[in-house]
Amino acid sequence: MSRAMMFSRPIAEGRPDLLMRREHTIFGEDWxxxxxxLPRFGVSSESGVLDTVLLGAPCHLSIVPANSVSRESLRxxxxxxxxxxxxxxxMLAEALAGCGVRTHVVPAKPDLPDLAFTRDTTLMTPWxxxxxxxxxxxxxAEAPYVAGIVKxxxxxxxGRIEEGTVExxxxxxxxxxxxxxxxxGERTDEKGAKALASIFERKGWQAIVYxxxxxxxxxxxxxxxxxxxxxxxxxxxxxxxxxxxxxxxxIDLVPVGYKEARKLGCNVLSLGKKRILSTRDNAHVxxxxxALGYEVIEADIGQFTQCGGGVxxxxxxxxxx
Ligand SMILES: NC(=[NH2+])NCCC[C@H](N)C(=O)O
Numbered sequence: 638m639s640r641a642m643m644f645s646r647p648i649a650e651g652r653p654d655l656l657m658r659r660e661h662t663i664f665g666e667d668w669x670x671x672x673x674x675l676p677r678f679g680v681s682s683e684s685g686v687l688d689t690v691l692l693g694a695p696c697h698l699s700i701v702p703a704n705s706v707s708r709e710s711l712r713x714x715x716x717x718x719x720x721x722x723x724x725x726x727x728m729l730a731e732a733l734a735g736c737g738v739r740t741h742v743v744p745a746k747p748d749l750p751d752l753a754f755t756r757d758t759t760l761m762t763p764w765x766x767x768x769x770x771x772x773x774x775x776x777x778a779e780a781p782y783v784a785g786i787v788k789x790x791x792x793x794x795x796g797r798i799e800e801g802t803v804e805x806x807x808x809x810x811x812x813x814x815x816x817x818x819x820x821x822g823e824r825t826d827e828k829g830a831k832a833l834a835s836i837f838e839r840k841g842w843q844a845i846v847y848x849x850x851x852x853x854x855x856x857x858x859x860x861x862x863x864x865x866x867x868x869x870x871x872x873x874x875x876x877x878x879x880x881x882x883x884x885x886x887x888i889d890l891v892p893v894g895y896k897e898a899r900k901l902g903c904n905v906l907s908l909g910k911k912r913i914l915s916t917r918d919n920a921h922v923x924x925x926x927x928a929l930g931y932e933v934i935e936a937d938i939g940q941f942t943q944c945g946g947g948v949x950x951x952x953x954x955x956x957x958x
Contacts, residue, residue, distance in 0.1 A: 677956040681763040681813040683862035685957035686909030689739040695722040695753035696745035704854040706945035722940035754946045755953040757804040758783045765795030772802035801828025806855025817845045819856025857949045871898040901947025
């Protein structure tokens, strides 16, 4: 699909009110004479070249005992330094910018301690942004807040999840036409998974719902695409039927151990063109990726991993080529 198609077609589909402007649509931010600028948007895979990403300011980050990793951090007496978190986050943003990725940052809000984990509250699809429905009580208010900011920047909203609960860490847009939705029953539940699946199915996509144990916070802590046909996978944890299904879908798996997954070793962000943004603490996983020919860019994000989230959780792609 040409770049122009990729970004212009969904605009018309997601925003019927913009149909009339379709003829002015040129790839990028140019709407032609008299039109409003609409940023590049649309994500149809986890590994297309990353153009634009959403980050959230971590000024009020704290370790909320809402997942197994963060509870362990608290047991071990760890705590957050917001100064340190901000410095690490700035480095992450710099690493992205250094790779040619545009970033938008959602401003911090005192009552939203996990706002930096932008992955979970909204989801950019090929057709526009979906406001998700977090299950975690302390994260519920993030979704409308973040969706409002993204809309104000100029990105089109496709809709919102109104039934059940869905968090974006459970969504893997594997490749055009195929999405996998993790469902632990705690963060993403059956109703929410179904509601999100139907958005994709209505567009002719296959949506696979994978049920797993809620000990693991989100699917992206145990399974993460690094390429159109390769994923990091905590193979000891993922069940055999699912592993077989991934194999049948032509997805090659790079095994990641349970302890590495707890350190968010699976939780990487593909920048496309065999470039992976990963956590500095996961030397073993990074080494394996390098041996497979990937360029691995390491980010020191210890302040965030102790809260249970890694690079994938801290980033929500808004546009990929
Ligand atoms: N996509 C992810 N895995 N996000 C991690 C979010 C971590 C956050 N502390 C929470 O419990 O909600």
